[in-house]
Amino acid sequence: MKKKKGFGLLAKQKAAGWGFLAPASILIFVMSFYPMVRAFITSLQTGPAAKLKWAEPLFKNYTRMVNDKVFLTSMGNTFLYLLIQVPIMLVLAILLAQLLNNKDLKFRGLFRTLIFLPCATALVSYSLIFKTLFATEGLVNSFLKGIGIISENINWLGQSGTAKAVIIIALLWRWTGYNMVFFLAGLQNIEYSVYEAANIDGASGWKTFWHITVPLLRPVIVMTGIMSINGTLQLFDESVNLTNGGPANSTITMSHYIYNNALGQGVANFGYASALSFIVFILVAILAFINLKVGDTRD
Amino acid sequence: MTKKIVALFIAMCLMLGIASAFAEKLTVTAWDANFNGNALQAAADDYKANVDPDFELEINIVSGSSDVENDITNAGSSGDYSLLSDIVLFQDRYIKNFVENYPDAWVSLEGADINWDDITAVKQSYSTIDGVHYGAPVDNGTAIMAYRVDLLEQAGYTIEDMKGITWEKFLEVGKAVYEKTGKALLSMDGSGNDLPYMMLQAEGVSLWKDGKPFIVGNEKLRRVVELLIEMEKEHVLILSNDWTGYTNETIMQDQVAGVLNGNWIIPTMTQVADNAGKWQITTMPTLDGGEGYATNGGSSLYITGNCKNVDLAKKFLAYTFGGSKETYDNALRTGGVVTCCISAGQSDVYSEGVPFFNNQPVYKDITEMGAKIIPVEESPFHYVLRGYLGVAMQQIKDGADIDAALEEAQTATEFYMEGMGY
Numbered sequence A: 001m002k003k004k005k006g007f008g009l010l011a012k013q014k015a016a017g018w019g020f021l022a023p024a025s026i027l028i029f030v031m032s033f034y035p036m037v038r039a040f041i042t043s044l045q046t047g048p049a050a051k052l053k054w055a056e057p058l059f060k061n062y063t064r065m066v067n068d069k070v071f072l073t074s075m076g077n078t079f080l081y082l083l084i085q086v087p088i089m090l091v092l093a094i095l096l097a098q099l100l101n102n103k104d105l106k107f108r109g110l111f112r113t114l115i116f117l118p119c120a121t122a123l124v125s126y127s128l129i130f131k132t133l134f135a136t137e138g139l140v141n142s143f144l145k146g147i148g149i150i151s152e153n154i155n156w157l158g159q160s161g162t163a164k165a166v167i168i169i170a171l172l173w174r175w176t177g178y179n180m181v182f183f184l185a186g187l188q189n190i191e192y193s194v195y196e197a198a199n200i201d202g203a204s205g206w207k208t209f210w211h212i213t214v215p216l217l218r219p220v221i222v223m224t225g226i227m228s229i230n231g232t233l234q235l236f237d238e239s240v241n242l243t244n245g246g247p248a249n250s251t252i253t254m255s256h257y258i259y260n261n262a263l264g265q266g267v268a269n270f271g272y273a274s275a276l277s278f279i280v281f282i283l284v285a286i287l288a289f290i291n292l293k294v295g296d297t298r299d
Numbered sequence B: 001m002t003k004k005i006v007a008l009f010i011a012m013c014l015m016l017g018i019a020s021a022f023a024e025k026l027t028v029t030a031w032d033a034n035f036n037g038n039a040l041q042a043a044a045d046d047y048k049a050n051v052d053p054d055f056e057l058e059i060n061i062v063s064g065s066s067d068v069e070n071d072i073t074n075a076g077s078s079g080d081y082s083l084l085s086d087i088v089l090f091q092d093r094y095i096k097n098f099v100e101n102y103p104d105a106w107v108s109l110e111g112a113d114i115n116w117d118d119i120t121a122v123k124q125s126y127s128t129i130d131g132v133h134y135g136a137p138v139d140n141g142t143a144i145m146a147y148r149v150d151l152l153e154q155a156g157y158t159i160e161d162m163k164g165i166t167w168e169k170f171l172e173v174g175k176a177v178y179e180k181t182g183k184a185l186l187s188m189d190g191s192g193n194d195l196p197y198m199m200l201q202a203e204g205v206s207l208w209k210d211g212k213p214f215i216v217g218n219e220k221l222r223r224v225v226e227l228l229i230e231m232e233k234e235h236v237l238i239l240s241n242d243w244t245g246y247t248n249e250t251i252m253q254d255q256v257a258g259v260l261n262g263n264w265i266i267p268t269m270t271q272v273a274d275n276a277g278k279w280q281i282t283t284m285p286t287l288d289g290g291e292g293y294a295t296n297g298g299s300s301l302y303i304t305g306n307c308k309n310v311d312l313a314k315k316f317l318a319y320t321f322g323g324s325k326e327t328y329d330n331a332l333r334t335g336g337v338v339t340c341c342i343s344a345g346q347s348d349v350y351s352e353g354v355p356f357f358n359n360q361p362v363y364k365d366i367t368e369m370g371a372k373i374i375p376v377e378e379s380p381f382h383y384v385l386r387g388y389l390g391v392a393m394q395q396i397k398d399g400a401d402i403d404a405a406l407e408e409a410q411t412a413t414e415f416y417m418e419g420m421g422y
Helices: A009-043 A060-067 A069-100 A108-120 A123-133 A139-146 A160-188 A192-200 A205-216 A218-233 A237-243 A254-262 A270-295 B002-022 B033-050 B065-078 B092-101 B121-127 B149-154 B167-181 B195-201 B219-233 B243-251 B263-269 B310-319 B325-335 B362-371 B382-397 B402-419
Strands: B025-031 B056-062 B087-091 B135-137 B143-148 B186-189 B237-240 B258-262 B279-282 B299-304
Touching (some): A069 A218, A069 B402, A123 A139, A218 A270, A237 A254, A254 A270, B025 B065, B033 B263, B033 B310, B033 B325, B092 B382, B143 B149, B143 B362, B186 B258, B195 B219, B195 B382, B219 B237, B219 B382, B243 B263
Parallel strands (some): B025 B087, B186 B237
Antiparallel strands (some): B087 B299, B135 B299, B143 B279
């Protein structure tokens, strides 16, 4: 082959760039975007999977959601988890990160590992462990009874209020350490001299935290916020394994309800399940957008 | 070198493939190794010993019935049935809907040499779709009402006293038992509560009417729901949070003096070896008195659209589960599987006294009770309705108005069915 003169260095670099991007892009298209398009098409269809036909009217799967009490319940539950769990978790994560960033603290590495460790457990296994802990004859009840706080075993997972609380506690345990790692990384990027300057100016620890640490961590807060919102809206394992949505659907999440429509309750209703997933998709997009706008520092 | 190995490997695969195509081999997928697995093994041994020495049955055990349902859903959605076994075990209550929606996934049992008159009416009512037989029966879901005779005695009652009583009387006995022994007379999984279904069936009433949920205006159901709530309040009934809570806590941790469920619950009861000889079974109570008969759960074997040797599958199912005494005797011995073949139930093994049940010949009693069950209207949406009824009961317990809660269950079930085009 003769070398073509027209292939300049720039063009070659461009080609190389495309070459490196191609495998990942193709995979994302095939594994992620194509299914999304198919899911949207399915969401306009109705009937059993073997003989799907177009819904009449076309957006029927979307309009019927408004009357779906269980879906509305699941949405309420998911947003309750979101509103209570995410703020508590992020605040805890920042505080822990701040504590563990202290250079004078002994066994820092050990503490960091311990707090991050819950993240290494599989979602299903930790859900099952929490289920065992909070069983009527479980460890939590025996402990509380032992130290005299309660006199009779509490059916934690059998009452809607306590069942929701258990799910929130489980989520906090599982995800706080994970978010803390991001904040730790963010804190490493803040110059120590900034703190020194603040110190010389006479700022207290609390003031330094609020006026230096938090603003400088803003991008990390936005990122963890988006990730947590996204994760909570797609919450599935805990609802399925810890409480199975019960009692009386009081802990069921949107994803769990989508699953119930697709598999696990006899013949699948893929059309409706796909429509429900698109609603979750839109909700995630809206919340992420708001989050980005709020976190944007450029006025 | 590598090429040679690959070639050799391919050749071996081909040879094995050809060999297995010629052998008299079938594959079957089922759940519960100790129960269904043993029944299938008994059938395979029977067929191998008495019909075809070359016969081979490969039994794949999956973790639950939903695995098989999801297999069919996936195959039906993709139109690719090639990964299905020749035969699958399938839940009786779901099969009608799956045959209607995925017709290509199944092959009917037409032409198989089975004497259908010998199989209980209620079992056939599930697996016959538009007059065509699809399923070969395995187990018999006849409900048993078992009582701890020793605990009844402490409260001043005998097992004979419990025969043909009303649920009101049951509640009264239950209160006495709880007072004397601290144990409940009944338990159930609160999230998948089968009691309303069984209690209504004993009345000859269904939760369905003309294909629609029959909750609103179902007077007997209202009475049953009220009774169950009263029973739970009085500690006569334990409703656990989930299925494992029901089996592993209430039954296996010895919290109850009575069990009402399909007879497949027996292997769970026998886990508590200390209670051997203290249990006995009888018929269940009814709302207005008289002996009640019901069924709950159960499954049958179905030939799939992927079966390579339909004739062999039909022959095998007809010979074994179609009524072979040897198959059913061994299935009972090794797995505790009770037949719904009337003639097989008259075998000597069935008349033997069972030590766990104080030497009562429970299996004979169960087959006799099974023949007296009145089939009621069934629906593929049974479990959806059961779920919503459970929600309603939880709401009533939390103080909601009974009629409003039941109406909500009716609407929710109808809403779900409407989404499926019903």
